[in-house]
Structures are given as structure tokens and as C-alpha cells.
Amino acid sequence: MGSCRLYTCFAGKSRMTEAGPLREVKEMFNKYAEGGTHMTAEQLRLFLVEVQGHVGTSMAEAQQIMEQVLQRRHHLSKFARRSLTLDDFQHYLFSTDLNPPILNQVLQDMRAPLSHYFIFTGHNSYLTGNQLSSDCSDVPIIKALKRGVRAIELDLWPNSTKDNVNVLHGRTLTPPVEVIKCLRSIKENAFSASPYPVIITLEDHLTPDLQAKVAQMITQTFGEMLFYPESECLKEFPSPEELKYRIIISTKPPKEYLETKST
CATH class of the missing domain: 3.20.20.190 (Phosphatidylinositol (PI) phosphodiesterase)
Structure with a gap:
């Protein structure tokens, strides 16, 4: 309660399913990757701003997050591929160090029912x-x-x-x-x-x-x-x-x- 952050929405499902990425993750990926198979740094930045609430996120910060995910999952250097697959995107969302849960920040209007x-x-x-x-x-x-x-x-x-x-x-x-x-x-x-x-x-x-x-x-x-x-x-x-x-x-x-x- 009190967060619109996508990680928090999935907190109750806190497991990667063998069946593949969660439906909600697929929908969000498709929206921001504009139906493509890979998400660019600019598309990730928009997601971070519009969904995660990180209003001031720069391209450099989005690229850094992308590099961390790719290095961790595929051992790719920062000079290699710079886009995320759907599986990479889900890995980022459920990574407690790359995408930690909000503690005391409230990003939503809390005056709705x-x-x-x-x-x-x-x-x-x-x-x-x-x-x-x-x-x-x-x-x-x-x-x-x-x-x-x-x-x-x-x-x-x-x-x-x-x-x-x-x-x-x-x-x-x-x-x-x-x-x-x-x-x-x-x-x-x-x-x-x-x-x-x-x-x-x-x-x-x-x-x-x-x-x-x-x-x-x-x-x-x-x-x-x-x-x-x-x-x-x-x-x-x-x-x-x-x-x-x-x-x-x-x-x-x-x-x-x-x-x-x-x-």
C-alpha cells in the first residue's frame, strides 16, 4: 500500500515461474518496447519515469541499469548488446538490489478508497x-x-x-x-x-x-x-x-x- 512501483505490485507473487514471465510483466514490456522483442535504454528510461516514479532518470542512468542486468545475466561487457529481452526485464523487476522495494516513499495519491x-x-x-x-x-x-x-x-x-x-x-x-x-x-x-x-x-x-x-x-x-x-x-x-x-x-x-x- 502506498506505492505504484511495479515491484511492489508483484511482491505477493515473489517468485520467477517456470512457465515464463508473469502476464503483467509481459504487458508492461510490450507497452514500453512498443511491441518489439527488445527494450532499448530510452524505452527503459520511460518505464522508470512513468511507472517506477523515478522522474529525473537520465539516459546514462538507464544505460547503467541495463549494463548491470546484462552483465549479471549474460556476462556481457558494457560495449556489447544494449537492450533487454523480456526475461532480462523480469529479472530486473524482481532483483532486490537493482530494483529495491520502496520503504517510506509514497508516490501515489492516497486519497482514493x-x-x-x-x-x-x-x-x-x-x-x-x-x-x-x-x-x-x-x-x-x-x-x-x-x-x-x-x-x-x-x-x-x-x-x-x-x-x-x-x-x-x-x-x-x-x-x-x-x-x-x-x-x-x-x-x-x-x-x-x-x-x-x-x-x-x-x-x-x-x-x-x-x-x-x-x-x-x-x-x-x-x-x-x-x-x-x-x-x-x-x-x-x-x-x-x-x-x-x-x-x-x-x-x-x-x-x-x-x-x-x-x-
Whole structure:
């Protein structure tokens, strides 16, 4: 959230696929290479200015980037070919040293509805390792927030005595962590990397009394940081600018409850 940079748009897909370059990369390459098979330094410069937001990029800087990519991928000297193939272009986009992610720079207008933006999202944010047997902890959540992740997922399950709530990957061997510990760590670290809102997605497997208990924990933990919509049915979301330093809760009734209602 907060960046129009192409690298950031692909952050959630952070892998080179064996099937070849991503569709979005192909589209961008075709646009700036004007349908050709190679991208020139001038075409790369235009891409850097218009998409990446590097307004003052010179031809010399674009040529230098091109030379670095070609030297790294093909061991070509600066006197050899000076154009990028589609594969070279994708390599550049996903190179964290040649095209690092934006940290605190905001290049977009952040006053559009929240749904208009890419959001850096975590999945099973509490797991320290694999999804079957690794520990559940607040440590991966803290690390994610410090990296700028804006959406944290918590899977909520009753504890063994059914009187409290744990976070764990259900029906696996993952040792749990108490939900209150996760909530407190989110509060302490939510805005360490960005002032824009943090969304907590709750995968709910709780009974109504435990749902009420979690609701109380959330209210007491976050207080005025919580975002409350003005009505049950919003016509559109507020903007990231309006939601700075706010916590948004996203949840739905548990599948267990829905299955019971339908029988």
C-alpha cells in the first residue's frame, strides 16, 4: 500500500515461474518496447519515469541499469548488446538490489478508497515455519509488520478447556499462541514501518461466548485505534489517508456455525 512501483505490485507473487514471465510483466514490456522483442535504454528510461516514479532518470542512468542486468545475466561487457529481452526485464523487476522495494516513499495519491490499492498481505502470519508442525508465535507477526505488511491473518480456535482462545493452524500439530499476545504485539508494532492502516483478518472457529471474549480483547487492546464504519453497509471504503494509524478488523461467521444453520 502506498506505492505504484511495479515491484511492489508483484511482491505477493515473489517468485520467477517456470512457465515464463508473469502476464503483467509481459504487458508492461510490450507497452514500453512498443511491441518489439527488445527494450532499448530510452524505452527503459520511460518505464522508470512513468511507472517506477523515478522522474529525473537520465539516459546514462538507464544505460547503467541495463549494463548491470546484462552483465549479471549474460556476462556481457558494457560495449556489447544494449537492450533487454523480456526475461532480462523480469529479472530486473524482481532483483532486490537493482530494483529495491520502496520503504517510506509514497508516490501515489492516497486519497482514493482503500479498495483501489494493492495491499501487502500476510497469510498464516503467526507461523514460524511449515503449516503442519511449526510453532505459532507473535514473532513472525512482529517481523511482518516491521517489513511493512499491512494485513495480518489470525486463525482463532478454542483452547483445550474451551474457556479461552488460541491462535493456531487448525487440525494440525502446530503448538498454539494466545490470541491476546498476538493482539498486543500488533498494537505495539502496527505502524513501525508505515502509518497506513493494518487489517487483522480473523479466521473464526469460535463459539458465540468466545467470540464475545475476543471482541472484548480487541476493544480493550486497540481502543481508539479501531476503525468503526459509520453504517453496516459502506458504499465505498475510506481512503488510506483517512485510515492512517487505524486498525481494521475483517471477519465472517465460522464455517462450523454456517453449516449448523443450514442443516
